[in-house]
Amino acid sequence: MMAKCLTLLLYIALVWCCFNNTSAYCLANETDRLALISFKGSIDQDPLGALSSWNDSLHYCDWKGITCGHRHRDRVIQLNLGSQGLVGSLSPHIGNLSFLRSIFLENNSFHGPIPQEIGRLFHLQTLYLNNNSFGGEIPKNLSSCSKLKALKLIVNHLTGSIPGELGSLAKLEALALSINDLSGTIPLSLTNLSSLSIFNLAYCNLHGEIPVEISRLQGLTFVQLAANNLSGKIPSGLLNISTINFLSVAFNKLHGSISSDTSPSILTLPNLQFVYLNFNQFTGTIPTSLLNASGLQEIFLAGNSFTGLMPKELGKLSRLQIICFALNQLQDDFSFISSITNCTSLQLIQLDQNLLRGVACSMESPRDRMQIQAVVSGIRKIKDVYENHALSQSHHIENIVKHEGEGIEG
Numbered sequence: 264m265m266a267k268c269l270t271l272l273l274y275i276a277l278v279w280c281c282f283n284n285t286s287a288y289c290l291a292n293e294t295d296r297l298a299l300i301s302f303k304g305s306i307d308q309d310p311l312g313a314l315s316s317w318n319d320s321l322h323y324c325d326w327k328g329i330t331c332g333h334r335h336r337d338r339v340i341q342l343n344l345g346s347q348g349l350v351g352s353l354s355p356h357i358g359n360l361s362f363l364r365s366i367f368l369e370n371n372s373f374h375g376p377i378p379q380e381i382g383r384l385f386h387l388q389t390l391y392l393n394n395n396s397f398g399g400e401i402p403k404n405l406s407s408c409s410k411l412k413a414l415k416l417i418v419n420h421l422t423g424s425i426p427g428e429l430g431s432l433a434k435l436e437a438l439a440l441s442i443n444d445l446s447g448t449i450p451l452s453l454t455n456l457s458s459l460s461i462f463n464l465a466y467c468n469l470h471g472e473i474p475v476e477i478s479r480l481q482g483l484t485f486v487q488l489a490a491n492n493l494s495g496k497i498p499s500g501l502l503n504i505s506t507i508n509f510l511s512v513a514f515n516k517l518h519g520s521i522s523s524d525t526s527p528s529i530l531t532l533p534n535l536q537f538v539y540l541n542f543n544q545f546t547g548t549i550p551t552s553l554l555n556a557s558g559l560q561e562i563f564l565a566g567n568s569f570t571g572l573m574p575k576e577l578g579k580l581s582r583l584q585i586i587c588f589a590l591n592q593l594q595d596d597f598s599f600i601s602s603i604t605n606c607t608s609l610q611l612i613q614l615d616q617n618l619l620r621g622v623a624c625s626m627e628s629p630r631d632r633m634q635i636q637a638v639v640s641g642i643r644k645i646k647d648v649y650e651n652h653a654l655s656q657s658h659h660i661e662n663i664v665k666h667e668g669e670g671i672e673g
């Protein structure tokens with residue numbers, strides 16, 4: 264009875280408010296408004312004044328960074344405050360914005376945990392918290408956001424292992440966790456993410472093997488597992504995912520051969536453009552039979568124990584820009600060089616520290632000088648590659664680049 268009265272009173276108040284038409288709270292969901300006020304209350308510094316429009320004289324749907332719905336005009340569906348220099352923590356009240364579809368808070372300085380309450384956002388499709396200072400564990404509760412398509416947490420200080428619960432996010436297309444202080448293994452459950460296209464787990468302190476079940480992810484395009492402590496072999500099923508265009512397992516402890524007569528090889532991936540297998544313990548020859556990767560632009564195999572001849576078939580790949588085979592046990596007589604004269608896009612060939620015979624170029628030759636130039640631009644290029652794929656915390660990069668440099672100068 265009491266409750267009914269209250270509801271009636273609220274209703275009257277609401278009608279009066281809308282009839283009066285002067286209040287900014289007309290047609291406002293009080294829950295959303297309070298959640299946003301609490302969000303603002305957890306921000307310690309707002310150097311660019313991003314939240315200065317968040318005041319009582321404007322309806323919250325008109326606040327900077329806020330988008331409300333079309334059908335539910337008073338409900339917040341998007342929070343878009345990337346690159347605003349915000350410093351603070353993320354209020355757990357965010358879990359009350361129950362109509363939210365996207366959260367863009369990347370490139371700020373949020374610290375503290377990612378609130379468990381985000382798991383109450385059943386409509387959430389996009390969560391970008393990359394390039395902040397979030398700590399604590401990745402909330403298991405994210406697995407309740409069953410509509411989630413993109414989860415980007417790259418460059419933070421997240422700890423603990425990757426929650427296996429994330430494997431239930433059937434709609435997830437992008438999982439990007441690179442550069443965090445994680446540990447543990449790649450959860451097998453992630454091979455259940457059948458919509459996955461982007462799998463970005465570089466620099467996450469992961470160990471163990473790449474699950475062979477990864478071959479179930481037949482929509483993968485971007486696979487970035489560099490700079491972990493992964494061991495074992497590359498599952499041959501991974502080399503059977505024809506959609507892959509970027510594949511990096513660089514700086515791990517992977518071993519085994521990447522070529523055989525019976526299983527597919529890297530270069531049979533028809534859409535491959537970038538491949539980085541450098542600094543592992545791979546052996547065997549560089550496979551070129553059944554070469555399908557006609558769009559290949561960069562191939563890094565440096566710092567392994569590959570043997571056999573330089574693969575002259577690479578000369579058929581007209582888009583090749585970088586060939587980096589240094590620090591292996593490859594043999595050739597430099598006829599390889601003439602075989603790649605058709606690779607007109609080539610910017611860098613790096614073959615030193617192999618068992619090359621034949622016409623060794625002296626350090627003074629113009630070609631060498633050109634090559635050294637190319638090596639320098641190659642380092643920049645490598646840096647770009649890592650940056651482009653958000654592997655960029657500067658000391659990590661320097662570290663990676665330094666490793667590359669060892670291969671180049673050593």
Ligand SMILES: *[C@@H]1O[C@H](CO)[C@@H](O)[C@H](O)[C@H]1NC(C)=O
Binds near residue numbers: 282283284285
């Ligand atoms: C709207 O409400 C305010 C009090 O909040 C009142 O002063 C004003 O006269 C009202 N306007 C109309 C058009 O009813």
Ligand SMILES: *[C@@H]1O[C@H](CO)[C@@H](O)[C@H](O)[C@H]1NC(C)=O
Binds near residue numbers: 284285
């Ligand atoms: C009432 O609110 C609507 C929507 O905000 C606005 O377009 C309209 O001008 C307002 N009317 C008055 C009399 O203030």
Ligand SMILES: *[C@@H]1O[C@H](CO)[C@@H](O)[C@H](O)[C@H]1NC(C)=O
Binds near residue numbers: 291292293294295361
């Ligand atoms: C506001 O949103 C909450 C949570 O979705 C809901 O329970 C409440 O009924 C809404 N209030 C109004 C006035 O629509």
Ligand SMILES: *[C@@H]1O[C@H](CO)[C@@H](O)[C@H](O)[C@H]1NC(C)=O
Binds near residue numbers: 315318319320
């Ligand atoms: C509220 O924000 C708007 C938009 O930034 C601004 O024009 C207005 O002066 C602010 N009002 C107060 C009371 O701060």
Ligand SMILES: *[C@@H]1O[C@H](CO)[C@@H](O)[C@H](O)[C@H]1NC(C)=O
Binds near residue numbers: 369
């Ligand atoms: C965040 O920073 C990255 C790298 O600098 C940039 O590509 C991206 O567009 C930025 N995001 C926003 C919302 O500015």
Ligand SMILES: *[C@@H]1O[C@H](CO)[C@@H](O)[C@H](O)[C@H]1NC(C)=O
Binds near residue numbers: 294
């Ligand atoms: C909103 O969220 C906070 C923290 O999760 C909670 O304490 C509060 O009761 C929620 N509801 C409303 C209406 O603000």
Ligand SMILES: *[C@@H]1O[C@H](CO)[C@@H](O)[C@H](O)[C@H]1NC(C)=O
Binds near residue numbers: 348370371394656
């Ligand atoms: C991180 O954010 C800062 C501040 O917006 C920006 O300068 C930097 O480029 C971003 N870095 C990355 C890797 O996105």
Ligand SMILES: *[C@@H]1O[C@H](CO)[C@@H](O)[C@H](O)[C@H]1NC(C)=O
Binds near residue numbers: 380381384
């Ligand atoms: C975690 O998610 C569940 C399911 O959405 C929700 O019921 C629960 O309240 C969430 N936990 C917290 C701490 O918000």
Ligand SMILES: *[C@@H]1O[C@H](CO)[C@@H](O)[C@H](O)[C@H]1NC(C)=O
Binds near residue numbers: 451452455
């Ligand atoms: C993958 O999904 C199936 C079907 O939902 C489930 O039975 C299985 O346990 C899941 N596997 C893992 C490793 O989570």
Ligand SMILES: *[C@@H]1O[C@H](CO)[C@@H](O)[C@H](O)[C@H]1NC(C)=O
Binds near residue numbers: 470492494
């Ligand atoms: C990598 O794993 C090996 C065991 O496989 C372990 O001995 C070593 O400490 C690990 N290294 C790092 C950097 O975690």
Ligand SMILES: *[C@@H]1O[C@H](CO)[C@@H](O)[C@H](O)[C@H]1NC(C)=O
Binds near residue numbers: 527
């Ligand atoms: C690769 O795919 C082919 C055709 O779909 C299949 O017959 C073969 O067993 C697969 N190989 C591996 C190692 O998954």
Ligand SMILES: *[C@@H]1O[C@H](CO)[C@@H](O)[C@H](O)[C@H]1NC(C)=O
Binds near residue numbers: 578601604605
């Ligand atoms: C370079 O391309 C031409 C024209 O397609 C071809 O005839 C020649 O054999 C190619 N050379 C090598 C080394 O592949």
